Amino acid sequence: MELGLQGRRAAVAAASAGLGFASAAALAAEGVSVVICGRDQAKVDDAAARIGHGCVAVVQDVSDAAGGAAFVAAAIEVLGGLDIVVANAGGPPPGTFASTPLERYAPALDLNLMSVVGMARAAIPAMQAQRWGRFVAITSVSVRQPIPTIILSNTARAGVTGFLKTVALEVARDGVTVNTVQPGLHATDRAVQLGDPSAMAAGIPVGSLGDPADFGSIVTFLCSEQAKFVTGAQLHVDGGTFGGLQ
Numbered sequence: 001m002e003l004g005l006q007g008r009r010a011a012v013a014a015a016s017a018g019l020g021f022a023s024a025a026a027l028a029a030e031g032v033s034v035v036i037c038g039r040d041q042a043k044v045d046d047a048a049a050r051i052g053h054g055c056v057a058v059v060q061d062v063s064d065a066a067g068g069a070a071f072v073a074a075a076i077e078v079l080g081g082l083d084i085v086v087a088n089a090g091g092p093p094p095g096t097f098a099s100t101p102l103e104r105y106a107p108a109l110d111l112n113l114m115s116v117v118g119m120a121r122a123a124i125p126a127m128q129a130q131r132w133g134r135f136v137a138i139t140s141v142s143v144r145q146p147i148p149t150i151i152l153s154n155t156a157r158a159g160v161t162g163f164l165k166t167v168a169l170e171v172a173r174d175g176v177t178v179n180t181v182q183p184g185l186h187a188t189d190r191a192v193q194l195g196d197p198s199a200m201a202a203g204i205p206v207g208s209l210g211d212p213a214d215f216g217s218i219v220t221f222l223c224s225e226q227a228k229f230v231t232g233a234q235l236h237v238d239g240g241t242f243g244g245l246q
Contacts, residue, residue: 004225006031010084011075013037016047018188022086023218028053032084035075037062060087064110065165068118076099077116083129084223085123087116087137092152094117100151112139112156114165115168122168124245125177133176134223137164141184141238162236168232186210186239205240 005027012024016038026053028034036051038044039062049055056078060071068087076082092108092187116137126135140147140156146154161180168178185200187209201208221227236242 001226003030003220003223005220005223008032008083008223009075009079009081010034011037011072011079011082011119011123012088012221013068013071013115014088014090015086016040016043016057019183019186019212019215021047022212023086023088023136023138023219024055024216025051026213026216026220027084027223029054032223033079034054035078037071049086049118062119063107063116065114065118065121068103068115069122072119072122076126081125082123083130083132083133083194085119085136086121086219086223087117087135091140091150092156093163094149095151096149097151097182104152105155108152108156109159112153113159117163120164120178124167124171124178127176128171128174131175133171133174134165134227135164135176135178135218136222137180138182138219139182139234141182141236141242143180143182143234144236144242144244156193165232165234172231175228177222178230179218179231179235181215181222182234182238183215184210184236184241188211188212188217192221203241204238208239210222212236 010027010032014020015024015036022037024034035056037058039061042058048055058074061067142154143161145157
């Protein structure tokens with residue numbers, strides 16, 4: 001299927017590895033000019049080289065609103081404008097209600113909520129002006145079904161989901177779509193940090209961890225011309241893990 005993305009310009013945050021990398025690679029393969037960021041120069045340069053297709057790497061920490069906005073500004077400077085933003089960041093430390101001290105909440109909210117607010121504020125007004133844009137945030141299935149031991153992530157990602165649903169309704173008539181993609185467990189370094197991948201796979205209805213490349217293709221479809229009628233959606237990509245009806 002031709003997705004109508006040839007020549008579009010995208011910024012994909014925290015894309016030196018994992019689902020961010022997979023999303024950037026899928027967009028680049030569709031002819032999108034892509035800028036990615038990471039905190040480590042060597043890692044982000046290596047990721048850009050593996051993505052190919054002229055992918056540009058910048059070093060930027062997107063752990064708060066200012067960092068998110070700075071990344072968007074850097075991508076605009078490189079590309080001359082933006083059509084697509086994939087908002088993404090690493091997860092905060094694991095913990096439970098009992099084990100997580102109060103002072104850890106603010107950094108987690110900065111990382112997984114305010115960084116997205118910063119990217120949105122820096123990117124969406126120009127998308128509205130050009131009457132075309134795609135803003136996709138990678139969150140987590142924990143928004144629908146909280147995951148034990150990651151209370152900080154559960155809390156912050158629920159907040160960004162509410163924020164982006166609100167924004168989606170405000171900009172829908174301007175040719176800009178705003179969606180979130182809620183991954184379950186995929187075969188990434190983050191999954192290894194959280195536990196034994198084999199044991200985690202056994203608890204997923206399809207019987208395996210997700211393939212990051214497949215996830216990247218889903219993000220890319222949401223950025224396509226064909227997805228212009230999809231906005232304000234929260235798409236869970238979790239191998240059947242979420243047990244609810246919606």
